[in-house]
Amino acid sequence: MKKIKYPASKDWPKLLRRPSQPVEEIEQTVKEIFSEVRTKKDVALKKYTNLFDGVELETLQVSKSVLKSAKTGIDPSLAAAIHTAKENIIKFHEVQRSGALSVETMPGVNCWQIKRPIQKVGLYIPGGSAPLFSTVLMLAVPAMLAGCEEIVLCTPPGSGGQVDPAILYTADLCGIEKVYTIGGIQAIAALTFGTETIPAVYKIFGPGNQFVTAAKQYATKFGLAIDMPAGPSELLVFADDSARPDFIAADLLSQAEHGPDSQVILVSTSEEMLDEVAREVDLQMAVLPRKEIATKAIENSKLILVENSEIALQLINDYGPEHFIVNSRDEGFFIDNIQNAGSVFVGPYSPESAGDYASGTNHTLPTNGYARQYSGVTLDSFLKSISFQQISCDGLKSLGPVVEIMAEAEGLQAHRNAVSIRLKQIAKNE
Amino acid sequence: MKKIKYPASKDWPKLLRRPSQPVEEIEQTVKEIFSEVRTKKDVALKKYTNLFDGVELETLQVSKSVLKSAKTGIDPSLAAAIHTAKENIIKFHEVQRSGALSVETMPGVNCWQIKRPIQKVGLYIPGGSAPLFSTVLMLAVPAMLAGCEEIVLCTPPGSGGQVDPAILYTADLCGIEKVYTIGGIQAIAALTFGTETIPAVYKIFGPGNQFVTAAKQYATKFGLAIDMPAGPSELLVFADDSARPDFIAADLLSQAEHGPDSQVILVSTSEEMLDEVAREVDLQMAVLPRKEIATKAIENSKLILVENSEIALQLINDYGPEHFIVNSRDEGFFIDNIQNAGSVFVGPYSPESAGDYASGTNHTLPTNGYARQYSGVTLDSFLKSISFQQISCDGLKSLGPVVEIMAEAEGLQAHRNAVSIRLKQIAKNE
Numbered sequence: 104m105k106k107i108k109y110p111a112s113k114d115w116p117k118l119l120r121r122p123s124q125p126v127e128e129i130e131q132t133v134k135e136i137f138s139e140v141r142t143k144k145d146v147a148l149k150k151y152t153n154l155f156d157g158v159e160l161e162t163l164q165v166s167k168s169v170l171k172s173a174k175t176g177i178d179p180s181l182a183a184a185i186h187t188a189k190e191n192i193i194k195f196h197e198v199q200r201s202g203a204l205s206v207e208t209m210p211g212v213n214c215w216q217i218k219r220p221i222q223k224v225g226l227y228i229p230g231g232s233a234p235l236f237s238t239v240l241m242l243a244v245p246a247m248l249a250g251c252e253e254i255v256l257c258t259p260p261g262s263g264g265q266v267d268p269a270i271l272y273t274a275d276l277c278g279i280e281k282v283y284t285i286g287g288i289q290a291i292a293a294l295t296f297g298t299e300t301i302p303a304v305y306k307i308f309g310p311g312n313q314f315v316t317a318a319k320q321y322a323t324k325f326g327l328a329i330d331m332p333a334g335p336s337e338l339l340v341f342a343d344d345s346a347r348p349d350f351i352a353a354d355l356l357s358q359a360e361h362g363p364d365s366q367v368i369l370v371s372t373s374e375e376m377l378d379e380v381a382r383e384v385d386l387q388m389a390v391l392p393r394k395e396i397a398t399k400a401i402e403n404s405k406l407i408l409v410e411n412s413e414i415a416l417q418l419i420n421d422y423g424p425e426h427f428i429v430n431s432r433d434e435g436f437f438i439d440n441i442q443n444a445g446s447v448f449v450g451p452y453s454p455e456s457a458g459d460y461a462s463g464t465n466h467t468l469p470t471n472g473y474a475r476q477y478s479g480v481t482l483d484s485f486l487k488s489i490s491f492q493q494i495s496c497d498g499l500k501s502l503g504p505v506v507e508i509m510a511e512a513e514g515l516q517a518h519r520n521a522v523s524i525r526l527k528q529i530a531k532n533e
Numbered sequence: 534m535k536k537i538k539y540p541a542s543k544d545w546p547k548l549l550r551r552p553s554q555p556v557e558e559i560e561q562t563v564k565e566i567f568s569e570v571r572t573k574k575d576v577a578l579k580k581y582t583n584l585f586d587g588v589e590l591e592t593l594q595v596s597k598s599v600l601k602s603a604k605t606g607i608d609p610s611l612a613a614a615i616h617t618a619k620e621n622i623i624k625f626h627e628v629q630r631s632g633a634l635s636v637e638t639m640p641g642v643n644c645w646q647i648k649r650p651i652q653k654v655g656l657y658i659p660g661g662s663a664p665l666f667s668t669v670l671m672l673a674v675p676a677m678l679a680g681c682e683e684i685v686l687c688t689p690p691g692s693g694g695q696v697d698p699a700i701l702y703t704a705d706l707c708g709i710e711k712v713y714t715i716g717g718i719q720a721i722a723a724l725t726f727g728t729e730t731i732p733a734v735y736k737i738f739g740p741g742n743q744f745v746t747a748a749k750q751y752a753t754k755f756g757l758a759i760d761m762p763a764g765p766s767e768l769l770v771f772a773d774d775s776a777r778p779d780f781i782a783a784d785l786l787s788q789a790e791h792g793p794d795s796q797v798i799l800v801s802t803s804e805e806m807l808d809e810v811a812r813e814v815d816l817q818m819a820v821l822p823r824k825e826i827a828t829k830a831i832e833n834s835k836l837i838l839v840e841n842s843e844i845a846l847q848l849i850n851d852y853g854p855e856h857f858i859v860n861s862r863d864e865g866f867f868i869d870n871i872q873n874a875g876s877v878f879v880g881p882y883s884p885e886s887a888g889d890y891a892s893g894t895n896h897t898l899p900t901n902g903y904a905r906q907y908s909g910v911t912l913d914s915f916l917k918s919i920s921f922q923q924i925s926c927d928g929l930k931s932l933g934p935v936v937e938i939m940a941e942a943e944g945l946q947a948h949r950n951a952v953s954i955r956l957k958q959i960a961k962n963e
Contacts (some may be wrong), residue, residue, distance in 0.1 A: 148819060150813075160806050161953075177942075179587070180938055180940075181938055181939070181942050184935040184939050184942075186940065188691040188935060188937045190638075191638035191639060191642070191644075191932075194636050194638045194670070195636055195644045195920075196770070197635045197636075198634050198635070199634055199646065201631060204628050204629055206624050206625055206628045206893070208620075208621035208625055208892060208893035209621060209892075211754075211895070212621070212887075212892050214625045214892055214893045214894050216625075216629065216911070219871075219872050219873075220907050222850075222871075222872060222873070222905065223904065233694045233943040233944040233945060234942070234943060235943060236939075236942070236943070237939060237943060239723070258888060261819060269942055274752065277760060287729075299605075300930075305906040307806055307904045307906045312863060320602065322541070323762075326762075326901070326902060326903070327906070328903075328906040330758075332753075347958075349954055350951075350954060350955060350958075352616045352851070353947070353950050353951040353954045353955075354951050355947070355949070356946045357947040357950065359945070359947070359953040360785075360945060360947040360948070363947075370665060372677060378699075383540040383950045385948065390698075391946055391947050391950075392944075392946050393944075393945070393946065393947065397947060399627055401672055422805060429747075430800060438921065441649075441919065442649050442650075442652060443649075443652070444919055445919070445920075446919070446920045446921070447919060447920070447921045447922070447925075449921060449922065449923040449953070450923050450924070452924045452925060452926055452928070452955055452959075453922050453923055453924040454936075454951040454952055455950070455951065456940055456948040456949070456951045456952050456954060457642075457919070457924055457929070457933075457936055458922055458938050459923065459934060459936075459948060460772045460935070460939045460940060460948075461920075461932055461935045461939060462638060462639075462642050462644055462924065462932060463636070463638035463642070463644045463924050464644050464920040464921075464922055465920065469917075470757060471756070473737045473758075473917075474917070475651065475652065475754070476651050476735040476736045476758040476917060477758060477917055477920075477922065478917040478918035479918070481646070481918050483913070483918075483946055487899075487904070487905075487906060487908040487910035488892040488905055488909070488911055488913075489871065489874055489875070489876070489877060489878070489880060489904075489908075490625075490876045490877070490878045490888070490893075490895065490909065491868065491878075491886055492873075492878055492879065492883050492887065492892050492893075492894055493878075493879040493880050493883055494875070495881045495885040496882055497730040498882070499882045499883075499887070502621075502887060502891055502892060503887075504614075505617045505890070505891045506613040506886050506887055506889075506890045506891050507610070508611055508614040508668060509614050509618060509666075509890045510886055510889075510890060511616065512608075512611050512614075512664070512666070512699055512864055513664060514662040514663045514821065515663060515787070515791075515823070516790070516821055516822050516824075517783070517786040517787040517789070517790040517817075517821055517823065517827060518785065518787045518790070518885075518889060518890075520783050520786065520817065520821075521780075521783040521784050521786070521787040521884040521885065521886045522886050522887070524779055524780060525783075525881070525882055525884065526631070528777075528780075529882075530745075
């Protein structure tokens with residue numbers, strides 16, 4: 104691990120720079136697959152599944168009976184754990200529900216705001232080395248709570264053409280009926296245009312590799328929304344000398360095992376802490392099954408020594424980490440003043456893993472510095488706000504002249520007329 | 534106006550299709566200007582301002598004294614109107630403020646969510662035929678309420694190099710100190726990369742022509758967020774036979790005068806109403822100063838006759854209008870069931886102009902069908918949510934085993950370890 108002592112703030116941008124994403128390069132591939140899925144639909148999906156996943160699919164949709172019987176394929180203790188996690192995620196997202204907001208801005212001028220579900224949403228669950236059933240929970244629970252009418256889940260088939268039973272069990276537990284064994288760029292294209300089998304949606308959620316990420320960004324050109332731009336996962340820990348190096352090391356490694364491009368940063372006011380954590384990382388890493396991946400990520404990780412909590416905070420806000428663990432006597436200072444972070448874990452017994460799986464918070468979070476301007480996935484990600492107004496005759500008598508003057512000043516006479524014609528009628532009625 | 538009677542729902546997509554936006558075509562221009570502004574900064578801004586606006590700028594920033602003295606350049610009645618509008622906009626956006634949300638998902642597992650302002654935001658105010666000081670209000674008021682630290686306003690210079698005093702007055706009234714006389718693609722590039730004079734921001738808000746729209750979309754490739762994709766303004770009115778044709782006609786024309794590409798649709802269960810509105814439109818249009826523009830928009834507008842309110846609702850939800858006026862005995866049915874609309878105006882005395890200027894609701898709204906998945910600008914547009922968690926030893930004793938099982942099942946042993954190492958320590962302490 105590379106140790107940097109007291110870096111000057113002018114050097115932070117370089118120090119904190121993330122690896123750039125080669126999105127542009129693969130845009131051509133994305134364009135081609137989108138174009139083919141748009142015209143050839145299911146046929147194109149099967150072709151690309153054969154090409155990329157090495158699987159000949161007969162049907163794209165997972166049947167109801169396969170969904171319902173998934174439970175038999177998983178350990179009862181896992182089923183119980185998923186159930187507990189789901190309950191916690193429900194609780195945290197349910198508390199985010201806001202009722203109608205209403206205000207009478209002037210007597211007789213009633214304005215209100217109501218949130219309505221996005222009717223059709225697509226959830227993408229990556230395949231790869233691990234069956235990410237936790238991501239099913241993180242996306243399906245708020246989608247169901249929001250009341251989205253049509254929830255479509257796409258996930259790539261395993262080598263035998265099947266989907267991991269834990270993913271199917273979780274989808275079924277969350278009430279999702281439309282599950283398709285399609286992954287990669289072709290899945291995002293299917294959700295964008297719709298095919299004979301897969302319905303088009305209005306917004307696509309979920310993580311993925313660089314191909315899926317590029318495909319999601321391309322989908323926005325066709326009028327779709329996406330949850331957020333994605334990049335490699337990140338963890339920044341602030342630890343003063345009150346922290347436990349073994350806990351911190353375990354947290355850094357839990358991030359490092361995600362992938363060789365995972366971003367891992369430890370900031371401390373104590374050089375001893377940095378050194379002890381580095382030693383602990385080496386010890387713990389030696390016995391990890393995903394040691395090779397973790398080693399690569401740890402090689403690129405940084406130990407940063409800073410003068411005090413204020414400077415640490417500034418640096419952390421500049422970086423905008425996806426995950427931020429704070430183990431410090433000053434934890435209140437960081438809670439009160441953190442501006443840019445996806446999710447914050449406070450105190451020695453709040454590991455990132457808790458939020459990754461089961462505490463209730465969402466693990467779909469802004470990476471790559473996007474915490475500066477994006478929230479992670481919340482209940483609101485599946486809703487949109489509509490504003491309403493209803494104005495009485497008396498209300499328009501007060502408000503109307505204001506609108507007339509402003510419309511006139513902007514040179515929009517017809518805007519003014521829409522008020523004037525009503526004010527004239529009100530005067531006539533009186 | 535084209536009248537369509539009882540269209541079959543299979544024909545709605547074609548009937549309701551918006552004109553496509555030629556964004557791709559101008560991407561090359563956008564790329565070039567971005568590249569030049571990125572490297573040559575202020576020099577490039579001045580060059581393009583000369584080229585596109587025909588103005589030689591000495592300084593890019595509007596001085597404090599010019600900002601402060603803008604009030605003398607506008608009519609006191611306009612200043613008073615802007616002040617009233619601002620108060621109403623404050624009231625409607627202030628009610629959107631949500632405090633910290635907190636829940637103990639399991640005993641000892643405390644999760645909460647706090648919203649924090651986006652620190653740096655850019656507001657783009659278009660130039661063109663009308664000084665859109667109303668848009669300054671709609672963007673600056675929620676930005677100030679949210680607590681954004683750095684608010685940067687860009688607007689193109691008029692032919693004399695000046696900015697309209699109403700825009701400057703409104704900016705000053707809202708407490709904005711950083712106002713720059715730069716417009717078009719070069720302004721968006723400046724907000725993206727920063728120059729010697731103009732600070733880079735994290736999110737860009739505001740309407741604009743197709744060049745500005747394409748530039749905003751391009752800015753997202755450099756890590757910026759934007760308020761929403763933009764298209765020509767739209768109004769859909771539903772009127773049953775209880776509506777007043779003269780009021781409706783005035784509303785349709787207020788939309789039509791925005792531009793020849795404005796979208797204007799009237800849906801009714803009464804053919805008589807459609808015909809009467811068409812007659813009224815002709816009468817009222819004849820005397821409008823922006824008659825030429827309105828005539829073109831009205832030529833493309835549609836009068837759609839439908840069987841009943843249920844079918845009307847379906848069609849409206851399929852279209853997802855930016856503005857939706859409902860003048861009907863059934864207004865409650867539409868309020869309760871509208872799914873996709875930016876802003877809804879209920880009853881005969883709630884013209885769209887009220888919301889465009891002064892009732893309090895925001896006029897920055899999703900066009901082009903984006904109401905299906907995007908909200909208009911709200912207080913939340915200037916905030917992002919951060920989730921927090923703090924877990925006690927007892928909390929981790931309940932939650933930890935759940936996380937261990939799930940992490941193990943996803944093959945992420947280091948995630949499991951981060952919990953196990955803590956549970957062991959807790960056991961040791963007991």
